[in-house]
Amino acid sequence: MKQMILEGGHKLTGVIEISGSKNSAVALVPASLLTNGIIELDNVPEISDIDALIEILVFLGAKVIRKDKSMKIDCTNVQNKEIPEQISKRLRASYYFMGALLGKYKHVEMYFPGGCSIGKRPINFHLEGFEKLGAKVTVEGNKYIVKADELIGNDIYFDIASVGATINIMLAATYAKGVTTIHNAAKEPHVVNVAELLNKMGAKVTGAGSNEIQIEGVSTLGNAQIKVVPDYIEAGTYVIAGALCADHLKVRNLVPEHIVSLTKKLEEMGAKLEIGEDYICIQSVEHYQPTDIKTDVFPGFPTDLQQPFTPLLALAHGTSTINETIFENRYMHVPYLQEMGCKIKVLDKVAQIEGPTIFHARHVVATDLRAGASLILAGLVAEGVTTIEGIEHVLRGYENIVEKLIHVGAKISIQEIE
Ligand code: EPU
Numbered sequence: 001m002k003q004m005i006l007e008g009g010h011k012l013t014g015v016i017e018i019s020g021s022k023n024s025a026v027a028l029v030p031a032s033l034l035t036n037g038i039i040e041l042d043n044v045p046e047i048s049d050i051d052a053l054i055e056i057l058v059f060l061g062a063k064v065i066r067k068d069k070s071m072k073i074d075c076t077n078v079q080n081k082e083i084p085e086q087i088s089k090r091l092r093a094s095y096y097f098m099g100a101l102l103g104k105y106k107h108v109e110m111y112f113p114g115g116c117s118i119g120k121r122p123i124n125f126h127l128e129g130f131e132k133l134g135a136k137v138t139v140e141g142n143k144y145i146v147k148a149d150e151l152i153g154n155d156i157y158f159d160i161a162s163v164g165a166t167i168n169i170m171l172a173a174t175y176a177k178g179v180t181t182i183h184n185a186a187k188e189p190h191v192v193n194v195a196e197l198l199n200k201m202g203a204k205v206t207g208a209g210s211n212e213i214q215i216e217g218v219s220t221l222g223n224a225q226i227k228v229v230p231d232y233i234e235a236g237t238y239v240i241a242g243a244l245c246a247d248h249l250k251v252r253n254l255v256p257e258h259i260v261s262l263t264k265k266l267e268e269m270g271a272k273l274e275i276g277e278d279y280i281c282i283q284s285v286e287h288y289q290p291t292d293i294k295t296d297v298f299p300g301f302p303t304d305l306q307q308p309f310t311p312l313l314a315l316a317h318g319t320s321t322i323n324e325t326i327f328e329n330r331y332m333h334v335p336y337l338q339e340m341g342c343k344i345k346v347l348d349k350v351a352q353i354e355g356p357t358i359f360h361a362r363h364v365v366a367t368d369l370r371a372g373a374s375l376i377l378a379g380l381v382a383e384g385v386t387t388i389e390g391i392e393h394v395l396r397g398y399e400n401i402v403e404k405l406i407h408v409g410a411k412i413s414i415q416e417i418e
Pocket of ligand 1: 023026092093116119120121122123124125126127160161162163164165186303304326327328369370397
């Protein structure tokens with residue numbers, strides 16, 4: 001087990017470079033399997049979720065060469081096999097192998113995916129979508145068997161604009177006969193990035209980034225190269241860190257339009273921001289106004305930034321609220337923030353935060369990826385040394401977080417514990 005040791009009270013100054021998006025890369029890697037050729041991905045983040053996906057690729061027979069941020073996936077000898085449960089349950093994104101293998105082989109057997117425990121996270125939209133394309137879904141305990149004689153394009157409507165289901169149906173429909181239309185599709189930048197890769201491979205996907213996506217089935221796919229888009233959740237996390245405790249922090253290599261929902265809220269609170277073409281400069285101010293946020297699908301305020309944003313709301317003078325509308329269990333960081341001095345009340349989906357807070361260093365536990373990010377940000381402004389257990393969750397999704405924060409002046413390290 002690993003824990004993070006973090007001495008608070010140091011101002012952040014300098015430049016943080018944003019990595020490739022976790023949620024994009026974890027979809028692009030399984031999407032690569034649709035071809036029998038070679039896919040080259042650039043700007044792939046070095047995070048443990050990608051390591052787990054590579055294990056699956058190799059298990060299925062792909063040859064993977066990874067050098068720095070580039071990854072070459074040779075799918076010439078890939079076979080359709082049942083992915084062992086102990087690998088697939090290590091992360092949520094293993095569910096993308098369902099869409100990719102079903103699309104390519106018309107048959108997939110896979111276990112329920114893992115990922116952060118932030119709610120029930122059913123995959124009914126994925127399965128119903130596969131059925132709409134003509135597949136039959138059978139559940140055997142924890143395992144799904146999805147089979148089709150042939151996949152035929154159809155109209156698919158999601159009750160909620162699910163990121164995972166949108167991408168999975170795009171993957172499954174790429175080789176289907178005819179046209180598939182996804183209504184109420186997710187619009188996140190990673191959905192667009194996956195559509196770009198599919199089109200470079202020879203697929204015919206239109207409308208990605210809007211709420212209606214069309215996929216016209218093709219019969220072959222070839223080689224392609226693509227760059228993973230910058231991670232707007234990582235970017236948002238460091239911009240919030242800057243608002244909390246920066247002298248002058250430049251967060252670079254991001255797409256500012258992807259986090260307008262965050263920067264608008266920061267401006268409303270009184271933050272000092274300079275927004276450039278691919279960077280945001282920020283410095284902390286003495287007095288923040290409280291505000292209210294409601295998480296929503298893109299371009300709304302991302303649920304993934306709700307937890308990292310909480311320490312900043314706790315610093316504001318007055319009462320702020322968070323309304324978490326996407327996941328039903330995304331307040332697991334709150335008891336630990338309370339121990340660090342925050343006054344937070346949670347009632348169902350709404351958290352009420354009473355500021356300002358003087359943060360105290362404590363021993364806390366990261367229960368999930370963004371809960372961990374939230375505790376790190378709180379630790380940066382706490383008096384004393386915070387220790388964070390369960391830091392493996394954070395390493396699943398933030399590339400080189402320790403090195404990046406040390407580079408701008410944080411006093412932070414990771415140690416192995418029993
Ligand atoms: N939902 C269903 N049925 C489904 C699919 C989703 O009811 O079949 C519900 C979910 O329970 C949730 C909502 O729809 O209430 C949205 O879920 P979505 O499918 O969009 O989320 P996801 O695919 O499970 C991805 C990211 C999450 C991110 C969400 C929302 C990956 C691997 N995961 O999850 O990332 O929070 O979209 O943007 O891309 C994270 O990075 O910390 C993280 C949890």
